[in-house]
Amino acid sequence: MKKVESKILIEEIDTDGHSPMKFFCSDDSMYFVKYRSGKSLNKNEINCLVFEMICTKILQQLHIPVPKQALVTILENSYQPQMLIANKKYLRPGITAWGSKEIENADLVKEAEQITHKRIFNKLGNPEDLIRIAIFDLWVDNVDRRSENYNLLTRMENGRLFYYAIDHAFTFGGLHGMNIFNASSMPSSYRKLIVSQYYLSVTRFIHKNRRIEIADQFISLMTQLDIKRIINEVFNEIPTDWAINPVLKDRVIQFLESRDRIITLEQICKQHLQYNHWRKKS
Numbered sequence: 001m002k003k004v005e006s007k008i009l010i011e012e013i014d015t016d017g018h019s020p021m022k023f024f025c026s027d028d029s030m031y032f033v034k035y036r037s038g039k040s041l042n043k044n045e046i047n048c049l050v051f052e053m054i055c056t057k058i059l060q061q062l063h064i065p066v067p068k069q070a071l072v073t074i075l076e077n078s079y080q081p082q083m084l085i086a087n088k089k090y091l092r093p094g095i096t097a098w099g100s101k102e103i104e105n106a107d108l109v110k111e112a113e114q115i116t117h118k119r120i121f122n123k124l125g126n127p128e129d130l131i132r133i134a135i136f137d138l139w140v141d142n143v144d145r146r147s148e149n150y151n152l153l154t155r156m157e158n159g160r161l162f163y164y165a166i167d168h169a170f171t172f173g174g175l176h177g178m179n180i181f182n183a184s185s186m187p188s189s190y191r192k193l194i195v196s197q198y199y200l201s202v203t204r205f206i207h208k209n210r211r212i213e214i215a216d217q218f219i220s221l222m223t224q225l226d227i228k229r230i231i232n233e234v235f236n237e238i239p240t241d242w243a244i245n246p247v248l249k250d251r252v253i254q255f256l257e258s259r260d261r262i263i264t265l266e267q268i269c270k271q272h273l274q275y276n277h278w279r280k281k282s
Contacts, residue, residue, distance in 0.1 A: 001053070001237045002070040004031070004099070009079035012087060017144065018048065018169055019086035021079075023099070025072060031099030033072050034169065037090050046242050047178050048169035049098040053234050054252065055140060055168035056100075061225055062218070064132055065164045067153075071239065072099040096239040103164055106153040114201035114281055121205040125160035130202050131211055131273070132218045133165050134194040138187040138265050139222060139256065141177065144170035147196040172255065182251060183258035187265045189272060200278035211273040219266060227256045 005026040012021050013032065020032040034052065036045040052069070059066045076093035084091060091097075115121050133152070137145050144167065145151045151167040173181040193199050203211060235249045255261070 002027075002068070003073065004029075004070050005073045005075050006033070006078040007075070009083055012084050014086075016149075017167070020100070021084070021087055021091070022102070023072065023078070025070075025099070027070075030102035031070060031072055032102065033074075033097045033099045035074075035087065035090050035095060035097035037095075042175055042178075044178055044245075045175065047172075047244065047248060048175075049242065050234070050238060050244055050248065051140075051171045052098050052100070052168050053237065054231065055136075055142075055171055057230055057234055058140075058225065059136065059165060059168075061230065062132065062136065062221060064129055064136065065126065065162060067103050067164060067166060068101040070099045070101065071237070072097045096241065100166065103153055103155055106155040106164065109150040109152040109154055109163075109198060111148050111150075111196075111198055112281070114198050114278075115205070116201065116280065118205055121202065123160055124202065125157060125162040127163075127202050128206060128210075128214050129163050130193070130199055131206070131214045133163070134192065134199060135215060135218055135222075135265065135269060136165075137171075137193050138189065138268060139261070140168070140171040141173050141181065141185065141187065142168060142171045142193075143174040143177070143191070144168075145193045146191045147198070150193070150196070150198060172252065181255055183254040183261065185255065185261070187261055187268055189268050194268070194272050197278060197281075200276055203273075204276040204278045208274055208276075212270070215266075215269040215273055219262065219269070223262060228253055231256075 006023045008024040010022040018034045020034050023031050023033050025031050056069045073096050153164040154161045189195050231253050
């Protein structure tokens with residue numbers, strides 16, 4: 001994985017999650033930087049950075065657009081502590097954080113931007129990727145991409161809007177599930193992208209047969225991934241000072257490779273992709 005150093009803190013982004021810090025870094029690029037430590041209320045919250053690394057790498061393997069990632073070494077004098085609120089007790093010079101490279105001229109998807117006409121849908125560059133992202137979220141149990149918090153960017157490219165998936169810290173059950181997720185933890189559509197109104201407003205313009213075809217092909221591609229290799233590569237790149245419990249690696253592998261989970265995922269997809277319950281905004 002690429003490694004960069006922090007040069008200038010631009011701002012801390014106020015969110016209900018990890019409040020990423022926007023840093024200008026040594027490769028002359030902007031990164032949204034996240035870090036947690038043993039000072040967190042949940043001492044294992046540092047695992048969320050590992051989940052970011054895992055999901056970004058897998059999504060790249062699955063050909064889903066995501067920002068590039070890097071490990072960011074925080075240098076002394078690259079930030080002023082008074083600029084920090086949420087990260088003030090975590091950040092210190094010398095630590096290595098996780099960074100997501102800024103996608104310039106991109107906007108966050110909002111609930112109010114539901115696709116109401118076919119002509120608007122036709123301006124989307126990769127609408128079918130929403131189905132793939134929704135399936136991915138079921139697989140990794142992403143509890144943070146949902147109505148009102150889509151964690152999706154759009155950027156205009158050659159006259160069309162393209163989706164990018166961001167923010168995968170709260171996968172594998174999120175903060176409440178990270179200590180208990182296992183191969184027996186079945187996927188659920190509850191509060192997931194696949195039941196959100198924005199997602200439904202887009203995918204209703206994709207024929208039912210095509211939605212099912214996309215799901216079948218994508219699930220097949222997922223099951224062909226060499227999960228052990230991917231996860232081993234990620235764990236070989238994790239900074240030693242994160243002090244990640246080595247047991248986490250096997251838990252992630254077993255979770256993603258579980259055939260029972262894939263079967264349940266297929267059943268959920270069959271249930272949801274045959275119908276569309278989009279409701280027009282009042």
